[in-house]
Amino acid sequence: MNDKLRAELVALSHRLADVARTETLQHFRTGGLEAANKLQTGFDPVTIADRAAERAMRDLIETARPDDGLLGEELGNKASKSGLTWVLDPIDGTRGYISGTPTWGTLIGLHDGQSVIMGLIDQPYIGERFLGGLGQAEFTGPHGKAKLRVSKTQQLANATIFTTFPEVGTDADAQGFRAVAQQCQLTRYGMDCYAYALLALGQIDLVVEAGLAPYDIQGPLGVIEAAGGIVTDWQGGPADQGGRIVAAATPELHAAALERLLPYV
Known part of the structure; x- marks a missing residue:
């Protein structure tokens, strides 16, 4: 181009x-x-x-x-x-x-x-x-x-995590989120797309959600990746078609979140 x-x-x-x-x-x-x-x-x-x-x-x-x-x-x-x-x-x-x-x-x-x-x-x-x-x-x-630049946080124990649960996703999805959130320093709820914006800005470190459509994630995905972050599904695959989403500031934080989500995939 x-x-x-x-x-x-x-x-x-x-x-x-x-x-x-x-x-x-x-x-x-x-x-x-x-x-x-x-x-x-x-x-x-x-x-x-x-x-x-x-x-x-x-x-x-x-x-x-x-x-x-x-x-x-x-x-x-x-x-x-x-x-x-x-x-x-x-x-x-x-x-x-x-x-x-x-x-x-x-x-x-x-x-x-x-x-x-x-x-x-x-x-x-x-x-x-x-x-x-x-x-x-x-x-x-x-x-x-x-x-825009994501944070340098590498450990869940130091991370701030956001989600829109329980408004979106199933009870099983929410269990997966809680498995990650209970290891994090701070958890906040109900921010919709603004959570992804704060991740790209370096204010927070992790977003875990589910039940998303392509139009829910493609805008945030482009922003976060350009800021140096990582956005995948819960299995580490492409996230552009929506579904279960993990957005993380660093590869280390992303890997730690996927490990905690593994039993719920």
Whole structure:
């Protein structure tokens, strides 16, 4: 891939995040936002903001790069003619969004048919953006710009671990998480995609989850790998199609987490 194309794709990813910000912020904490339930059993909410943000991003891609593929949480799939597919989650953490917590985000991944080559996590309300891939590993926020770099933590005993359990995954998945978490220094819950952003920023060390779709993980995967971290499934295999996920700051920490998860694979 040449430098001109790289620059074009990075610029487009920022434009996508910008239009999603507009759509999501106009409904956030405004009161009276209705959420439909996508499940017959349980609660998986979707709002007008989810659909409007994804539509705005898809329209922009269709105009700028009509041969690229599309995979979105709310509005379906479109096959790629160019070899590149944009993977979109307009609001990752809709439960948090409708509750008013600023831990949700817009996720954008770019897949070349073999792997994720770029990812973006955007938190519109606090104005933070995390971009990784195609030569980028950058954070922008209220304090300005900084390079993304994972922590150097190597031992579970020194690690901070995050998850969205028990909201996602099964009881058996949660048992696997607890097997890792009980060895860690600090455990926090319910952060959705913001946990992955904090891992790429070097603030935390480990994320263990399950039940994820491709659009839940491809954006974070691109960001974390560009920051020097590792993202796999619970068996150490590719994570781009979702499922059970381990994201770690260092190879040593990753290996330790996989060892603790082995009985639950």
